[in-house]
Amino acid sequence: MNIALLGYGRMGKSIEAIALDRNHNISLKATSSTKSFDFSKTDVAIDFSIPSTAVSNIKSAIDAGVPVISGTTGWLEHYNDVIEYCKSNNGTFLYASNFSLGVNIFFEINKQLSRLMAKVEGYNTEIEEIHHTQKLDAPSGTAITLAEGIIENTEYKSWTLDNPKSNEIRIEAKRIPEVPGTHEITYNSEIDSISIKHTAHSRQGFALGAVIAAEWIKDKKGIFSMKDVLNIG
Numbered sequence: 001m002n003i004a005l006l007g008y009g010r011m012g013k014s015i016e017a018i019a020l021d022r023n024h025n026i027s028l029k030a031t032s033s034t035k036s037f038d039f040s041k042t043d044v045a046i047d048f049s050i051p052s053t054a055v056s057n058i059k060s061a062i063d064a065g066v067p068v069i070s071g072t073t074g075w076l077e078h079y080n081d082v083i084e085y086c087k088s089n090n091g092t093f094l095y096a097s098n099f100s101l102g103v104n105i106f107f108e109i110n111k112q113l114s115r116l117m118a119k120v121e122g123y124n125t126e127i128e129e130i131h132h133t134q135k136l137d138a139p140s141g142t143a144i145t146l147a148e149g150i151i152e153n154t155e156y157k158s159w160t161l162d163n164p165k166s167n168e169i170r171i172e173a174k175r176i177p178e179v180p181g182t183h184e185i186t187y188n189s190e191i192d193s194i195s196i197k198h199t200a201h202s203r204q205g206f207a208l209g210a211v212i213a214a215e216w217i218k219d220k221k222g223i224f225s226m227k228d229v230l231n232i233g
């Protein structure tokens with residue numbers, strides 16, 4: 001399969017290594033200095049770029065009739081617009097805030113735990129995420145997905161980085177050099193605490209998940225998520 005990398009930074013390079021290892025070819029390595037994208041030899045495009053350019057990258061691939069997956073975070077206020085664009089152009093699109101297989105299992109554990117915690121009183125929920133200092137967005141896309149999983153099943157209505165109201169989940173975003181990505185959810189009461197935590201040891205898991213998603217989506221039409229790829233949830 002020929003893969004276009006829309007973004008050739010830390011993630012683009014990790015994806016390239018895994019894609020080559022799985023016998024794929026890289027048809028395009030786009031960076032901020034690439035003027036236009038030539039998709040003529042591309043089967044699937046993978047966007048890991050920056051928040052301000054993700055939407056136009058995704059739409060360029062859809063315009064070219066190329067299935068596109070995006071892991072770029074920090075652009076989700078435009079998600080519905082992209083979905084409408086994809087549908088009206090009969091395109092193929094998959095977004096995941098986190099492509100790691102372990103995190104996608106963790107998303108399901110988070111939802112199941114929140115369903116159980118909704119049955120008892122006295123617990124406050126907090127999310128902590130830690131990433132490297134080059135990260136442009138806060139909170140992480142993964143922390144937002146985790147918060148949405150809790151909101152779906154509890155009385156919480158939204159999340160905040162500030163002092164939370166009683167119906168808000170507080171997310172603490174820490175930036176520490178070299179940390180690939182750590183997420184912890186804690187339920188605190190006066191009596192005890194319950195925590196679940198995912199720690200990425202490198203970017204390899206994100207990159208492997210993205211290549212697996214690209215292999216899965218190649219000949220499909222429509223809008224998908226990692227739950228479809230992994231057949232979970």
Ligand SMILES: NC(=O)c1ccc[n+]([C@@H]2O[C@H](COP(=O)([O-])OP(=O)(O)OC[C@H]3O[C@@H](n4cnc5c(N)ncnc54)[C@H](O)[C@@H]3O)[C@@H](O)[C@H]2O)c1
Pocket residue numbers: 006007008009010011012030031032033034048049050051053057070071072073074096097098099100206
């Ligand atoms: N979903 C996941 O599993 C996951 C995992 C890791 C990172 N991310 C996200 O992926 C994104 C990229 O992360 P990174 O660590 O590789 O960042 P990075 O800064 O190392 O790389 C960004 C790349 O985007 C390129 N770029 C900028 N403007 C562009 C444009 N107009 N067209 C094409 N490319 C352009 C830059 O030149 C660079 O190569 C971030 O949003 C990050 O949060 C998601």
Ligand SMILES: O=C(O)C1=N[C@H](C(=O)O)CCC1
Pocket residue numbers: 073097098131135136139140141142143180181
């Ligand atoms: O390195 C990053 O940036 C990461 N971004 C994603 C997020 O925002 O959740 C996934 C983890 C790594």
